[in-house]
Amino acid sequence: MKIEKISHKSLSETASGKLAASLLDGSLVQGAQLPPERELMNQLGISRATLREALKALEENRLVEARPHVGWFARKIDETNITQAKELAGGSAVAASPSAASEPRTGPRRIPVSPVKPIHIPYLQTDRLGTFEFISWWEREKVQKAKVLVIGAGALGNEVIKNLALMGVGHIFIIDFDKIEAANLSRSVLFRESDNNRSKAEVAAARAKAVNPAVHIQYLNADVTTGLGLGIVRRMDAIIGCLDNREARLAVNRFCYWMNKPWVDGAIQELLGLMRVFVPGEGACYECTLTEQALRDLSIRYSCQLLARQNVLLGKVPTTPTIASIIGGIQSQEALKLIHDMPVEAGKVVHFNGLNNEMHTTAYVPREECESHWAYGDITELPARAERTSLHDLLRIARVDLGEQAVIELDQELVTSLECPSCHTTEQVLRPLSEITFEAGHCPTCGLLREAQFTHLIDGTENFLHRTLSSVGVPPLHILRAQNGVEYRFYELSGDLPKALHFRHFEHNVAEKTNPAKDQIRLKDEVLVVDSPVNAARGRVRIKEEPAKIADPVKSAIRQIKIRQGKETGRQEKKISEPAVKHIRYMSPQKSHRIISKPGRGRVKVCKI
Numbered sequence: 325m326k327i328e329k330i331s332h333k334s335l336s337e338t339a340s341g342k343l344a345a346s347l348l349d350g351s352l353v354q355g356a357q358l359p360p361e362r363e364l365m366n367q368l369g370i371s372r373a374t375l376r377e378a379l380k381a382l383e384e385n386r387l388v389e390a391r392p393h394v395g396w397f398a399r400k401i402d403e404t405n406i407t408q409a410k411e412l413a414g415g416s417a418v419a420a421s422p423s424a425a426s427e428p429r430t431g432p433r434r435i436p437v438s439p440v441k442p443i444h445i446p447y448l449q450t451d452r453l454g455t456f457e458f459i460s461w462w463e464r465e466k467v468q469k470a471k472v473l474v475i476g477a478g479a480l481g482n483e484v485i486k487n488l489a490l491m492g493v494g495h496i497f498i499i500d501f502d503k504i505e506a507a508n509l510s511r512s513v514l515f516r517e518s519d520n521n522r523s524k525a526e527v528a529a530a531r532a533k534a535v536n537p538a539v540h541i542q543y544l545n546a547d548v549t550t551g552l553g554l555g556i557v558r559r560m561d562a563i564i565g566c567l568d569n570r571e572a573r574l575a576v577n578r579f580c581y582w583m584n585k586p587w588v589d590g591a592i593q594e595l596l597g598l599m600r601v602f603v604p605g606e607g608a609c610y611e612c613t614l615t616e617q618a619l620r621d622l623s624i625r626y627s628c629q630l631l632a633r634q635n636v637l638l639g640k641v642p643t644t645p646t647i648a649s650i651i652g653g654i655q656s657q658e659a660l661k662l663i664h665d666m667p668v669e670a671g672k673v674v675h676f677n678g679l680n681n682e683m684h685t686t687a688y689v690p691r692e693e694c695e696s697h698w699a700y701g702d703i704t705e706l707p708a709r710a711e712r713t714s715l716h717d718l719l720r721i722a723r724v725d726l727g728e729q730a731v732i733e734l735d736q737e738l739v740t741s742l743e744c745p746s747c748h749t750t751e752q753v754l755r756p757l758s759e760i761t762f763e764a765g766h767c768p769t770c771g772l773l774r775e776a777q778f779t780h781l782i783d784g785t786e787n788f789l790h791r792t793l794s795s796v797g798v799p800p801l802h803i804l805r806a807q808n809g810v811e812y813r814f815y816e817l818s819g820d821l822p823k824a825l826h827f828r829h830f831e832h833n834v835a836e837k838t839n840p841a842k843d844q845i846r847l848k849d850e851v852l853v854v855d856s857p858v859n860a861a862r863g864r865v866r867i868k869e870e871p872a873k874i875a876d877p878v879k880s881a882i883r884q885i886k887i888r889q890g891k892e893t894g895r896q897e898k899k900i901s902e903p904a905v906k907h908i909r910y911m912s913p914q915k916s917h918r919i920i921s922k923p924g925r926g927r928v929k930v931c932k933i
């Protein structure tokens with residue numbers, strides 16, 4: 325009787341054996357790049373760590389090589405490594421390797437056809453993206469379907485937007501609050517002299533459309549820290565930050581973590597620049613890179629935000645179009661890799677010093693206690709719009725889900741009144757802090773800076789519950805949080821979807837938009853947008869409404885929640901209890917005056933300047 329020994333191979337050894345066998349039988353093409361890690365993980369049914377271990381083993385045996393920042397490549401099999409290949413492949417079907425292993429080592433050799441990418445000969449006279457087809461890993465469909473958010477349309481933004489348009493990235497969303505001035509013209513390829521005083525986002529979007537009419541473009545004139553609905557971030561494949569200040573970077577970093585999206589940051593000054601990719605759950609995030617002092621500075625600035633906003637405008641950094649194009653170029657490439665699911669060096673920084681042309685990469689240390697490391701749980705898509713829904717409406721919905729103790733947490737502070745310390749006059753305001761200017765903060769009679777009362781928790785006792793969400797600073801398609809001290813719910817204003825996210829600016833057939841019969845806007849890819857609340861969102865649609873009863877979306881939403889709760893038990897309930905306790909102190913960038921806030925109570929006094 326012959327019994328075979330039980331294999332003691334580890335999972336990674338088995339995996340490296342299989343990969344070696346694939347090299348030998350030609351199913352992995354020698355000299356070519358290996359498929360993306362995710363694909364290999366799926367095919368082999370192993371984790372990323374195991375795969376990397378296997379690849380390391382292959383690398384030690386000179387069968388594959390890692391090209392920094394590109395990926396893994398299969399080496400040519402020749403007399404120097406064929407023994408190792410066979411050894412590693414071992415039992416993994418070497419017998420069925422008709423090509424390399426069995427053929428003579430010299431002389432003609434059969435070239436296997438890549439199983440991954442079919443050969444496609446582009447017609448370069450008419451196909452503007454044709455040459456990209458010759459890039460081994462390029463996937464036209466992925467690039468055309470991709471949705472990329474570009475935050476900031478300054479020097480870096482111009483370069484990034486230009487690159488994305490040239491590469492045919494199918495959907496580009498541009499946000500910036502600034503206007504073009506003459507000084508921008510020296511480093512912004514998309515701007516012209518005649519654009520003076522026009523919106524940066526709009527002009528950049530129009531020019532990108534002119535660069536490549538095949539891409540779909542949308543722009544938004546808004547401050548990213550306050551004017552960008554999270555539902556937009558949620559529907560992106562990659563986010564590129566082309567920012568010039570920490571406040572905005574910190575906000576973008578948190579948005580991306582909350583929505584579990586990767587983002588690419590760039591920064592430039594004179595001839596120096598840096599680029600880094602942050603991926604939630606992989607290494608350090610932007611906030612991890614800030615020193616204690618920087619965080620303290622930011623929190624002081626938030627609480628005295630009236631001044632902070634003024635200072636941001638003053639802090640202009642000198643840059644050149646050349647460094648913008650270098651760093652913007654790297655950023656665009658990283659986004660392209662994210663679109664292709666290729667490996668990126670998350671949590672590391674690439675420094676480029678243009679004075680001596682030195683470039684180096686350093687890894688950041690992730691901080692355990694970092695307050696950015698939170699992700700939203702399941703998101704309920706409400707057929708509601710920021711302009712139409714009142715605080716009261718939303719609170720009612722939250723209370724159906726979370727009980728009577730439910731409160732709504734706003735992302736930014738809502739100033740309820742301004743009181744003069746000298747003449748003791750009080751002005752009722754009810755506007756988001758970011759909308760109050762430095763001048764408006766001062767008393768009109770004695771000119772002193774007034775003390776502000778503000779809140780970010782809506783608990784139902786307010787006398788302004790009838791106000792709409794947009795009037796208290798909630799942007800369209802935003803995702804709001806509600807909590808009852810134990811668990812959280814997240815509500816998206818999905819009724820805003822057709823207006824807030826369409827990628828149809830500067831399309832030729834804009835006339836259609838005004839046609840009331842054409843309420844239904846259909847986008848060319850998966851973002852299917854319908855104006856009526858029916859099917860207002862895709863994916864985790866939990867709430868539906870009969871088309872006939874649009875009159876009170878809230879009632880209907882509540883009814884649907886009740887139905888849902890009857891049928892479906894606790895999937896959401898289990899989710900997010902843990903962060904709740906800490907939550908009040910971390911959530912929004914605007915809340916960094918948390919140091920003086922009392923946990924559980926939304927009212928805080930602004931610090932005195």
Ligand SMILES: [Zn+2]
Nearest residue numbers: 609611612694
């Ligand atoms: Zn962090």
Ligand SMILES: [Zn+2]
Nearest residue numbers: 744747767770
């Ligand atoms: Zn006064």
